[in-house]
Amino acid sequence: MSQSVGLERPEQMRGKDIFRVERDVLDELKLEEVTQRKSYADIHSSLSEQLKNSLRCNVPYLKQSIVSRLPVLYWLPKYSVWDYGMPDLISGISVGIMHLPQGMAYALLASLPPVFGLYSSLYPALVYFFFGTSRHVSIGTFTVLSIMVGSVTERLAPDVDFQKANGTNITAEVDVTARDSYRVQVAAATTVLGGLIQVLLGVVKFGFVGTYLSEPLVRAYTTAAAAHAVVAQLKYVLGVSPTRFSGPLSLVYTLKDVCSLLPNTHLPTLLVSAVTIVLLIAAKELNSFLSSKLPVPIPVELITIVAGTLISSYAHLNTNYTISVVGEIPSGLSSPSVPDVSLFGEVIRDAFALAIVGYAITISLGKTFALKHGYKVDSNQELVALGLSNTVGGFFQCFSVCSSMSRSLIQDTTGGKTQMAGVASSLIVLVTILKLGTLFQELPKAVLSAIVFVNLKGMFKQYYDIVTLWRSSKIDLVVWLVTWVSTLLLNLDLGLAASVTFALFTVIFRTQLPAYSVLGNIPGTELYVDIETHREARGIPGVTIFRSSATVYFANADLYLEALKEKSGLNISKMIIYKRRQEAKQKRRERRAERRAKRQAKREVICRKCSVSCSPFSLEDEPGGTERENGTVFVIPTTPRTLDGRWEYLKGGDPDCTSLGWMSELQDGDTTTLGSSSEDTLSHDLERVSLGSLGKWTWDIHSIILDLSTANFIDTVAIKTMKNIFQDFSEIDVDIYMAGCQASVVEQLEHGDFFSEKITKRRLFASVHDAVLHCLNHRGATTIPTYDAILLTHEVLVDKNNRIAISKQKNITTKHLFTVA
Secondary structure, three states: OOOOOEEOOOEEEOOEEEOOEEOOOOEHHHHHHHHOOOOHHHHOOOHHHHHHHHHOOOHHHHHHHHHHHOOHHHHOOOOOHHHHHHHHHHHHHHHHHHHHHHHHHHHHHOOOOOHHHHHHHHHHHHHHHHHOOOOOOOEEOOHHHHHHHHHHHHHHOOHHHHEEEEOOEEEEEEOHHHHHHHHHHHHHHHHHHHHHHHHHHHHOOOHHHHHHOOHHHHHHHHHHHHHHHHHHHHHHHHOOOOOOOOOOOHHHHHHHHHHHOHHHOOHHHHHHHHHHHHHHHHHHHHHHHOOOOOOOOOOHHHHHHHHHHHHHHHHOHHHHHOOOEOOOOOOOOOOOOOOOHHHHHHHHHHHHHHHHHHHHHHHHHHHHHHHHHOOOOOHHHHHHHHHHHHHHHHHOOOOOOEEOHHHHHHHHHOOOOOOHHHHHHHHHHHHHHHHHHHHHOOOEHHHHHHHHHHHOHHHHHHHHHHHHHHHHOHHHHHHHHHHHHHHHHHHHHHHHHHHHHHHHHHHHHHHHOOOEEEEEEOOOOOOEEEOOOOOOOEOEOOEEEEEEOOOOOOOOHHHHHHHHHHHHOOOHHHHHHHHHHHHHHHHHHHHHHHHHHHHHHHHHHHHHHOOOOOOOOOHHHOOOOOOHHHOEEEOOOOOOOOOOOOOOOOOOOOHHHHOOOOOOOOOOOOHHHHHOOOHHHHHHHHHOOOHHHHOOOOOOOOEEEEEOOOOOOOOHHHHHHHHHHHHHHHOOOOEEEEEOOOHHHHHHHHHOOOOOOOOOHHHEEOOHHHHHHHHHHHHOOEOOOEEEEEEOOOOEEEOOOOOEEEOOOOOOEEEEEOOEO
16 A cells, blocks of 8 residues: 655745645554554563563662662762762751751650650661662651651550559659650651551552642641641640540640630740740741841751750749750660560551651652752652661651751752761761750750741641632642641541542542533644634534543543533434334334235235226225325425524324424434435335434434544443444444544553454544544535435325325335535
């Protein structure tokens, strides 16, 4: 077969670039021949070959595997001390200074002693140095994860379980040492289990799981978590001791209890909190104002805790005013210990939530900085690195960590180049733990709570997302609001599950109810666009082009069929039912005519025997022969269309037809039967009664093209629906074609046994334009055939209502007039 394909250089015509392409109309068979499509075996290797390749080991493959699992071996040998050493050192010192106050403050959010926040800022960052692929994220404590850990520790180790007993009486005094020790065990077990989940997900290449947490969902979740953090810190700000609740509505119950304790507010503690918050906000605003003039930001948080410690120590705030302070901070590093495995069953749900949320925050920050600085972040390796950081940290009594937005921004803005900045910040924390930790024993907890409050300012600014999403996307706004409400009311773990479930349902809802459209051609081009939304689009005579904005699958297959009926104007189900009824009536009339012929023949035989002259048979000789029920009724349409675009049932026919009591609003037809002009074809068509010949409907569609360019897959339910579409529309002689199918969709159609002798690949076309050209060449651009007369060679009865009754069906000839576009 000769192919004519040409592409000319763009020519200047009226100031526009124009391309001219000449080629044959390509259906799927021709397209495979031209493109030399590879077979499935050529593209996909067999299972045995895949297994063999996975077990094959050579030096380059082994080196690549080790480097991909231990990225430090890739970038550390190339590290330039002269280029990166000083920027990383300055950046690391700046971040390390931030680690100190944030680590101790966020430990209070986790309901743990402050020193464990310092541990969580040390060990995980060192582990991430070896396994992480992001150069700018700062691994350590984070607000949201600290709150989630705090909900677990207070649920499994509430204060009421550690009240001291004085003989037989239980006092209100709490054994803080025993309580904190058990809470550390709970936090460590949760952290190790969450880390193992992250490692497992990373090993099985499940790094894409973070993509299910959309940006509106994450921002709403962190905003609601900020509200939990505020409520959790109120007891330190106000100096009260509310009951801590867990489970759904725990935030409401805790807030109610805090409000009931407002008369008992400890005024010195409130004064320290208020002063610290005001000074921190003022200092941070000044820091932002002078950021362009300062080489590094002013460490206002470190200055605050140093000043708070000095004032508390010299003014004896704890002794004189009973202001709660941090207390004893052990110097030195604690030895590693195995977490309590028996707690895994109780914390597995929380550990999974921590693993997903921590990874989502880390990978989003990592990709942001990677895009800014032009390097790549491996999502699966990031999951492994974060999991190992949490797993190893859990053995050293750390709680769950992830990247921090504020510290990561400082690391980037102060010139950090590589993960060496994380090592420098860890050294600052290590020196503090070993030598300086005891100096902060007199630090008021109210100061740490004030630091948490001020650091939440950025999260509270996210409420402006409501206004932004209202203008841009109502569905994303609904996701934001549902996430925020569910996280507030259902707590952090159940709220996350409910939010992700709802977000997935919105995706299903949008694919289940896509936009359906009929396409028209832009004159002079091969472009086809929605007729309803484009004024210049022109419909193709006799051809309907139908497109769905989403892929067709089990959830929307039935809706796809219903939309096709509505857009094409063809209620195929009712038309086929009507046709079956008329076929049955036609057979009954033929049987009655055959019986009458036999009786007539018998009469003629009797007349000959008796030598009696018998007159020819007529309708009047048969009892009831003049009744219309003994003849087939044809309706002659007088005009192709009415003004309102609906086909009109002009003349009454068989009483059974008119007794149906409803008029068709559908536009479809049996153009093959109506278009036949030979007597043999017409006689053959009368054996298979068509809707056009029976006169119920007339229509101007001879082809329907299904544009499947938006489909990226097709399942078995959709394949069955497509088969039914081909079969049903063929009943009324409307040809169905498919266009724009991707290679993967064609492959799935082949595996689903879609193609057969009746449905071949010649029904699939490379583009909509190819399909349109084929339809016009195959069926022609014809309008509705109009009928001039129906001529019968046997006895015909025309009643006074101009209805034509046919008593016998022999040698019927029909004359057709066509209007050719």
